[in-house]
Amino acid sequence: MAKVFLSVGSNLGDRAALLRQAVARLRSLPEVEFVDASPVYWTEPWERRPGESSQSRETWFFNCVVAIETTLDPTHLLERMQDVERALGRARSGGRPEDQRYEPRPLHIPHLLMHERAFVLRPLADLAPELEHPVLYQSIRELLDSLADEHEVRLSDLPARWFE
Numbered sequence: 001m002a003k004v005f006l007s008v009g010s011n012l013g014d015r016a017a018l019l020r021q022a023v024a025r026l027r028s029l030p031e032v033e034f035v036d037a038s039p040v041y042w043t044e045p046w047e048r049r050p051g052e053s054s055q056s057r058e059t060w061f062f063n064c065v066v067a068i069e070t071t072l073d074p075t076h077l078l079e080r081m082q083d084v085e086r087a088l089g090r091a092r093s094g095g096r097p098e099d100q101r102y103e104p105r106p107l108h109i110p111h112l113l114m115h116e117r118a119f120v121l122r123p124l125a126d127l128a129p130e131l132e133h134p135v136l137y138q139s140i141r142e143l144l145d146s147l148a149d150e151h152e153v154r155l156s157d158l159p160a161r162w163f164e
Helices: 015-028 074-087 118-127 140-145
Strands: 002-010 032-037 041-043 061-070 153-155
Touching (some): 002 015, 002 118, 015 032, 041 118, 061 118, 118 140
Antiparallel strands (some): 002 061, 041 061
């Protein structure tokens, strides 16, 4: 089985409940074995739609990293993750290319910009600080230590085992 780290987040409604539901759905997949999850962090959005304020906590995310083991190849794992998103209320919009700027992009492993985003690196470092980035050949800890991202990422007040 391959060990996979998934960055998971929500900025709608009861964020903690949605993350718990996502973990429960992951655990129910026959090809997936849940290993662990990082603490949850309050994270400032990286991008905002025009006119949105960064001061409003209503648009902030709860983010974490979930470690799983799976027999699924990356494409089928992505399909299962998108099924989980849809089941939890995610609706992908159509529209103009500018509107789609805020939508998910094609699959890239690892995400092309993960090394620039504290909301990914900080929780990933909680689970796998010595994991080596497969392209940059630096550990997650090294990437986090040299990170220039100024977006706020703050530990939430949820318990460490928030997912149980």
